[in-house]
Amino acid sequence: MDSHIVLRKLLLHGDLSTEEKNAFLSLIETPRTVEAQRVMVEEESAPQHSLVLLDGFACRFKSLTGDRRQILSFQIPGDISDVHSYILKVMDHSVMTLTQSIVAEMKHDRIREVCERFPNLTHVIWRDTMVESAIFREWLTTIGQLPAVSRVAHLLCEQYFRLKAVGRASGNSVSLPLTQSDIADALGISVVHANRTLQELRQMRLIELRSRTLTILDWEQLAKIGVFRQRYLHYRDHHHS
Amino acid sequence: VTTITHSPVRVATKTEILDGELFFVDGVLVAVASKLSSSHNSEAGKWFTEACFGQLESTQKRLFDTLPDLTAFIAQHYA
Numbered sequence: 578m579d580s581h582i583v584l585r586k587l588l589l590h591g592d593l594s595t596e597e598k599n600a601f602l603s604l605i606e607t608p609r610t611v612e613a614q615r616v617m618v619e620e621e622s623a624p625q626h627s628l629v630l631l632d633g634f635a636c637r638f639k640s641l642t643g644d645r646r647q648i649l650s651f652q653i654p655g656d657i658s659d660v661h662s663y664i665l666k667v668m669d670h671s672v673m674t675l676t677q678s679i680v681a682e683m684k685h686d687r688i689r690e691v692c693e694r695f696p697n698l699t700h701v702i703w704r705d706t707m708v709e710s711a712i713f714r715e716w717l718t719t720i721g722q723l724p725a726v727s728r729v730a731h732l733l734c735e736q737y738f739r740l741k742a743v744g745r746a747s748g749n750s751v752s753l754p755l756t757q758s759d760i761a762d763a764l765g766i767s768v769v770h771a772n773r774t775l776q777e778l779r780q781m782r783l784i785e786l787r788s789r790t791l792t793i794l795d796w797e798q799l800a801k802i803g804v805f806r807q808r809y810l811h812y813r814d815h816h817h818s
Numbered sequence: 819v820t821t822i823t824h825s826p827v828r829v830a831t832k833t834e835i836l837d838g839e840l841f842f843v844d845g846v847l848v849a850v851a852s853k854l855s856s857s858h859n860s861e862a863g864k865w866f867t868e869a870c871f872g873q874l875e876s877t878q879k880r881l882f883d884t885l886p887d888l889t890a891f892i893a894q895h896y897a
Contacts, residue, residue: 645878726832767879769866772858777832 578602583629585743586655589812590708591701600691601698605629608681611674618662618672626682628658633678634754638762639670648763650712651675651736651755655743660706663688676754708811715809720765723804728764729774730803733784737793738807753791778802820844820896822889824851829868833857838868839885843896848872851888854881 579588583605584598593601608631611617618624620639635652649670652658658672663685674680692699712735719731733753740751761771778784783799785792793799800806820843829838829852838852850869856862865882867874873895882888 767866769854769858769861769879769881772861773831773833776857780833 580744582631582655582743583657587701587705589742590704591697591813593698593701597695597698600695604683604687604691606682606684608679611678611680613674613676613678616671616673617680618658618668620668620671623667624662625686626684627660627663627688628672628680629683630654630656630658631679631681633680634675635672635678635680636675636759636763637670637672646762647765648759650709650716651763653736653740653743654745657683657702657705660688660702675756675759704811711809711811719804725764725766725770725774726777727803728766729760729771730778730783730799731805732760732764732803733778733791733793734796734800734803734805735810737791738805738810742810742812749794749796750790750792752789753786754789820893822892822896824885824889839865841888841892843872843892846872848874848892848896849888851882851885 578584578595578598581602584593584602587593587601606626611633617628617635630652632654635658637649637652637658638646639649640646652672662668692702719728723731736753737746737751740746745751757768757771757775760775761768764771766774775786778799779786781798783793783795783802785794822841822843824839824841827838827840827850829836829850831852834855834857836852836855838850840847841849841851848871849867851865852868854861854864854866861881865885865888867877867879867888870877870879874892877895882891
């Protein structure tokens with residue numbers, strides 16, 4: 578049961594009893610496949626359910642005038658992509674798939690019911706959303722203060738580290754289906770600079786990025802350039818390290 | 819009547835040196851554009867605004883197919 582992608586994610590944030598795990602899994606409705614580049618949740622909508630990503634890649638974003646957008650975060654398997662909507666009711670951003678994905682709904686009234694019965698499970702879900710806030714703080718700091726090469730290095734470190742934590746890494750490689758345009762829109766740089774920066778990191782022999790697979794060649798150096806310190810992700814295994 | 823002129827320059831990126839143009843409005847520098855090389859994949863040959871000043875400063879860095887396209891864009895902002 579622990580191998581279920583959603584539990585792998587939640588167990589990074591706290592222990593759960595078998596009963597709590599079952600209760601959480603019972604919230605997950607029948608999964609469905611969503612094509613790439615589909616908006617699943619619209620800004621200003623008031624969904625009656627949250628979505629959990631079981632496979633694929635998605636992002637949260639805000640639309641700006643013209644065809645501009647700011648990507649706020651990337652969603653990987655195991656992420657509950659809008660647990661906010663359970664509490665905040667009206668979406669202040671949108672969620673879209675980047676690749677073909679498998680998603681499942683979690684109905685708000687059932688989340689409430691289960692959370693009232695299992696305070697420890699509520700705590701772990703709360704902790705998961707707190708870590709999301711920590712990731713936003715990290716992005717704000719990185720994007721606001723660091724040069725393009727550090728922003729890209731940080732993003733690659735974070736995605737690799739998060740994917741690895743839910744068992745989606747194979748050695749030093751992860752599937753990372755982001756386009757240069759996605760990276761540019763997430764980091765506040767032009768597509769030209771996203772392209773150049775990836776080339777720079779390749780030329781430094783820190784990464785390989787081909788056919789949507791990221792391979793980390795020199796983690797230490799990449800983390801140094803990206804000022805990536807994993808503590809902000811608050812994974813339990815790294816608490817005391 | 820504003821006069822837009824440009825003159826060639828070499829532009830350094832972190833990994834290579836590109837052909838570029840300095841753009842002037844009535845003799846005042848308003849943009850540095852570079853011609854993207856083959857390392858920019860499908861964007862190769864297009865003109866990219868590496869840096870913009872004055873009325874152009876708040877515009878997004880962007881690509882143009884030709885120098886006349888870029889000149890027209892500058893003219894719009896100094897109309």
